Amino acid sequence: MDNMKLIGDLLHSHGLKKTPIRTEVLELFMDHDFALSASDIVAKMTAGHDRVTIYRALSSFEEHGILHRASEDGQGTKYALCGHKCPDEQHTDKHAHFVCDECHQTYCLEDVQVPEVEVSSEFTVERTSFVLGGICRQCQQ
Amino acid sequence: MDNMKLIGDLLHSHGLKKTPIRTEVLELFMDHDFALSASDIVAKMTAGHDRVTIYRALSSFEEHGILHRASEDGQGTKYALCGHKCPDEQHTDKHAHFVCDECHQTYCLEDVQVPEVEVSSEFTVERTSFVLGGICRQCQQ
DNA sequence: TATTTAAATGCAACTTAGTTGCAAATATAA
DNA sequence: TTATATTTGCAACTAAGTTGCATTTAAATA
Ligand SMILES: [Zn+2]
Ligand SMILES: [Zn+2]
Ligand SMILES: [Zn+2]
Ligand SMILES: [Zn+2]
Numbered sequence: 001m002d003n004m005k006l007i008g009d010l011l012h013s014h015g016l017k018k019t020p021i022r023t024e025v026l027e028l029f030m031d032h033d034f035a036l037s038a039s040d041i042v043a044k045m046t047a048g049h050d051r052v053t054i055y056r057a058l059s060s061f062e063e064h065g066i067l068h069r070a071s072e073d074g075q076g077t078k079y080a081l082c083g084h085k086c087p088d089e090q091h092t093d094k095h096a097h098f099v100c101d102e103c104h105q106t107y108c109l110e111d112v113q114v115p116e117v118e119v120s121s122e123f124t125v126e127r128t129s130f131v132l133g134g135i136c137r138q139c140q141q
Numbered sequence: 142m143d144n145m146k147l148i149g150d151l152l153h154s155h156g157l158k159k160t161p162i163r164t165e166v167l168e169l170f171m172d173h174d175f176a177l178s179a180s181d182i183v184a185k186m187t188a189g190h191d192r193v194t195i196y197r198a199l200s201s202f203e204e205h206g207i208l209h210r211a212s213e214d215g216q217g218t219k220y221a222l223c224g225h226k227c228p229d230e231q232h233t234d235k236h237a238h239f240v241c242d243e244c245h246q247t248y249c250l251e252d253v254q255v256p257e258v259e260v261s262s263e264f265t266v267e268r269t270s271f272v273l274g275g276i277c278r279q280c281q282q
Numbered sequence: 283t284a285t286t287t288a289a290a291t292g293c294a295a296c297t298t299a300g301t302t303g304c305a306a307a308t309a310t311a312a
Numbered sequence: 313t314t315a316t317a318t319t320t321g322c323a324a325c326t327a328a329g330t331t332g333c334a335t336t337t338a339a340a341t342a
Contacts, residue, residue, distance in 0.1 A: 017309050017318060038299075050321050055300065057319095072213060074329075076299055098264050107264070115256040119273060123239050123248070126275035132260060133268035140265065158289060158338050179328075191292050196329065198290095215300075217328055 003030050014064040021049055025057050026066075035070035035078035035097070035106035070097045071106040071131055078106045096130040102139035144171050155205040162190055166198050167207075176211035176219035176238070176247035211238045212247040212272055219247045237271040243280035 007026045011018045028036060028044055036044075038054050045054070058079055061067040067079040096112040099105075114130040148167045152159045169177060169185055177185075179195050186195070199220055202208040208220040237253040240246075255271040 019309070019319065021320080051299090052301080052322080053320055060319095072215065074213060074218065074299095077215065096258065096260075098260070098266075100264075101267070109260060109264075112258050112260060115258070117237065117253050117256070117273075119237075119239070119250060119253060122278045123241075123250075123273070124275045124277075124281065125239075125273045126242070127273070129270075129272045129274070130258075131270045131272075132258075132264070132266045133270070134264060134266045136265075137263045160290065160338070162291080192328090193293080193330080194291055201290095215328095 003027060006030075010066060014066065016060065016064065021045075021053055022057050025054065025061075029067070029079075029081045033107070035080040035108070037076040037078045039076060040078075069129075070108060071099050073099060073104075075104065080106070080108050082108070082110075094128075096132060098132045098134070098136070100136040100139055101133055102135055105136065107136070144168060147171075151207060155207065157201065157205065162186075162194055163198050166195065166202075170208070170220075170222045174248070176221040176249070178217040178219045180217060181219075210270075211249060212240050214240060214245075216245065221247070221249050223249070223251075235269075237273060239273045239275070239277070241277040241280055242274055243276055246277065248277070 003026075004023070007023050007030075008018055010026065011022060016022065024045060025041055028041055038051065038058055041054050041058075042049070042051055058067065058077075062069065062079065067081060070078045070080040072078070094114055096109040096114055098107045098109055100107075109132070112130075112132075114128045119125055144167075145164070148164050148171075149159055151167065152163060157163065165186060166182055169182055179192065179199055182195050182199075183190070183192055199208065199218075203210065203220065207222070209223060211219045211221040213219070235255055237250040237255055239248045239250055241248075250273070253271075253273075255269045260266055
């Protein structure tokens with residue numbers, strides 16, 4: 001598990017300082033296969049770090065393409081690394097996401113491409129979000 | 142413009158009492174071709190009605206299939222009648238929506254069907270939301 | 283028309299997500 | 313080791329949305 005090395009490189013390659021908080025946040029993302037919100041992270045962080053710092057880390061990671069928005073239901077924005085344990089390129093919004101109505105977890109559906117559609121020339125499309133909702137396997141049994 | 146008749150029938154057919162506030166809310170939806178949030182409505186309503194009442198009207202209309210959720214960006218949930226001036230059936234989530242990054246207005250793209258996709262059997266899909274973002278014609282000039 | 287009652291409204295208070303300004307702390311580079 | 317830009321913490325704020333409860337009102341019916 002040399003996530004540490006990975007994280008160091010990732011932060012450095014984006015000109016971001018490697019701080020304990022950022023490191024821990026990225027570790028959390030690598031240790032989960034579902035998306036995390038700011039408050040999820042605050043709850044999972046060891047020490048009692050300030051919410052604001054977490055919000056700023058998430059914004060910064062999003063701006064640098066380290067994280068992408070996976071969903072934004074009323075309970076807050078959830079973020080994810082693009083591929084689970086692949087903190088690399090293509091953190092795009094080109095795949096769909098799934099939100100479970102039961103456990104409220106959000107998953108990246110990396111093998112479900114967001115479809116291309118024809119839209120009236122009245123609109124210039126620059127972003128796309130395709131979010132499916134329902135029940136995940138754990139919540140079904 | 143016998144929207145009044147339409148609104149009366151609509152409310153009555155759902156067993157909802159016809160009140161001045163609900164009437165005015167539905168008129169607002171009929172008079173706009175973009176989706177409206179609770180605070181949009183509060184701002185456009187004549188008298189100074191309570192926010193809570195508007196939230197409750199919107200929830201009630203959503204439960205009865207009179208309105209559907211068009212988008213929920215960080216700035217709040219926007220609702221729309223299914224067809225502009227067609228307060229009837231099929232207030233489904235089967236069409237896409239467009240959110241303008243400039244004016245922050247949300248439009249129903251009633252001719253853009255939400256695509257059907259194959260999803261891993263790990264997930265049981267019950268809802269779908271397909272939201273496009275970009276710039277609308279007015280904001281492009 | 284007058285009475286009754288369930289439904290709708292208003293108000294106050296609360297929760298939660300997210301933001302801003304500023305001072306103090308700290309990661310890195312020289 | 314020092315200097316500096318970046319990051320963090322704190323306090324305070326905004327905005328969306330919710331809840332409980334008392335009051336009002338639409339509409340059914342007597
Ligand atoms: Zn679940
Ligand atoms: Zn994703
Ligand atoms: Zn626009
Ligand atoms: Zn719509």
